[in-house]
Amino acid sequence: MHIEDHPVLGKQLQAPVKFYFNGQEYKAYKQQTVAAALIANGIKKFGLSRKLVQSRGLFCSRGRCCSCYMTVNGEDHVRTCMTRIDEGMIVSPNLEDPVIRSDRDGD
Amino acid sequence: METEVLIIGGGPAGLTAAFEMASRGLEVTIIDESFSLGGQLCQQTQLIRALPSAYQPMAGFKLANKLTEQLKDFSVRYLLGHRVIGLYADGSIGVTDEKDVFPVKAKKILVATGAAENAISFPKWTLPGVITIGAAQTLVNRDFVMPGKEALIVGSSDFALDVAYQLMEVGVNIKGIIEKSAVVNARDKEKVNQVEKKGIPFYFNSYVKEAKGNGEVEAIDIQLQNGILTETVDLVCIDGSRSPILDSFYQLGCSFGYQEVLGGWIPQYNKHFQTDQKNVFLAGNAAGISNHAALLLTGMISGISICEELKVLNRDAFKELTLSYWRELENLENKDAWQARIRHIEKFSAPLLKDQFIS
Structure with a gap:
């Protein structure tokens, strides 16, 4: 849920944007991070851990723990707590190791 | 890119250090991986009472605005959304904007990377x-x-x-x-x-x-x-308390000491917040976990230390300022943190371990 009227800081959410998670459209606001935008829409599970295949989501929100890695606009392993949401962004969960060597990267 | 002083971390400590230096005419560059200045102050709506005498008690986010605002008349370059990722052979700092990597050559480096929650x-x-x-x-x-x-x-x-x-x-x-x-x-x-x-x-x-x-x-x-x-x-x-963020210190080759009260391993430093790498200074939670007053004051102390080294502050004025900032630190920092800091500084000249690597 978005906090439309904050008790101390007032009405800060002014510029709405649309983004997509798993093909479905959601609403967020421009100054929010990708992680915050997902949580506002009730999505907490951002991916799976490699070894034990357990659910992972936001933990530190400081860019330190890397628990919030997701794929954003085709780029793998993006720290969603350090990335701002933008109009039309396509976000997908981090379910397996990304392909790090590919024709796309010229390797 | 070249600069006189590179500050790593645009939180409260980095910003007060920048003010000391930029207001005395030094060319300062602040790098921060976030998209705003003020560090963790930005989301602190609680009132912060204990602050250095130059600042009234105010909410954290207001303090962030004030610290940013007071720099606007000086020559400060901001690299927001940038990260330090390493060191070049010539001592330049490797900086990335998440697309490219480029070197930043600085005469002095101030590390104010803050702390991470445990x-x-x-x-x-x-x-x-x-x-x-x-x-x-x-x-x-x-x-x-x-x-x-x-x-x-x-x-x-x-x-x-x-x-x-x-x-x-x-x-x-x-x-x-x-x-x-x-x-x-x-x-x-x-x-x-x-x-x-x-x-x-x-x-x-x-x-x-x-x-x-x-x-x-x-x-x-x-x-x-x-x-x-x-x-x-x-x-x-x-709420697992916090530990200093040390990555930059490893890369810069600083030695470390252990102070439980200050958050565990922290770089060795003297009373000018200078590490054993003579061109590397530090401030804020990276120099030991403490309260808001200490974040600001340690920034101010390391700021004037660099000013003195780069000859924009004369020796007498420097000595007097150092003394008065340290006095404020003693008054405003919690007793146990203050004592640990004094112990830590005393060990600077005789570190227990040299050239160690911890991770």
Whole structure:
């Protein structure tokens, strides 16, 4: 849920944007991070851990723990707590190791 | 890119250091991986009372604005959304904007990278919905997002009580505060009263036995002294205290010392906040976990130290300022942190370990 009227800081959410998670459209606001935008829409599970295949989501929100890695606009392993949401962004969960060597990267 | 001083970290310590240096004519570059200046102050809506004499008591986010604002007339270059990722052979700092990497050559480097929150582990603590207390505050006050509806707080520091109150204000139901010791950890009795008045139960001598949930946290088993209490929650906020962020110091080849009270391993430094690498200075929580006043003052002390070394502050004025800033630090820093800092500085000339690597 978005906090439309904050008790101390007032009405800060002014510029709405649309983004997509798993093909479905959601609403967020421009100054929010990708992680915050997902949580506002009730999505907490951002991916799976490699070894034990357990659910992972936001933990530190400081860019330190890397628990919030997701794929954003085709780029793998993006720290969603350090990335701002933008109009039309396509976000997908981090379910397996990304392909790090590919024709796309010229390797 | 070349600069006289490179400050790594644009939080309270980096900004006060920048003010000391830029106001005396030094060319300063501030690099920060976030998209705003002020560091963790930006989402702090609580009043910060103990501040150096140059600052009135004010809310954290207002202090962030003030510290940023007072730099606007000086020559400061900002590299926001940039990270330090290493060191070139010639001593230049490797900086990335997440697309390219480029060198920044600086005469002096000031590391003010702050601190990271520690986790408290318990079975299934990695479930989504279990977040740090700082993350909860960021969601509520910076991103304007409700992190959950029903919450438990693990730990009872001043910071935890501040955030518990702020969560309540936006409508999160705080079901309890779990504290492993027999008393509240917070020093500020007013904060304790504020939370108690709202009817939030404290569970003392208690800890989280286990988190439960499928894909995200749904319930918590609290191990009380006389049995187990299960609470249904969708949010758990962990107050695990903080540790200094040391990555840059490893890369710059600084030596370290251990001070439990200051957050564990921290770089060795002298009373000018200069490390054993003569061109590397430090400030803020990276120099030992402390309160807001200390973050600002350590920034100010290291700032004038660099000013003196780069000859924009004469020796007498420097000595006088150093003395007065240190006096303020002694008055405003908590006693145990102050004593640990003095011990740490005394060890600078005779480090127990040299050229060590810890990680």
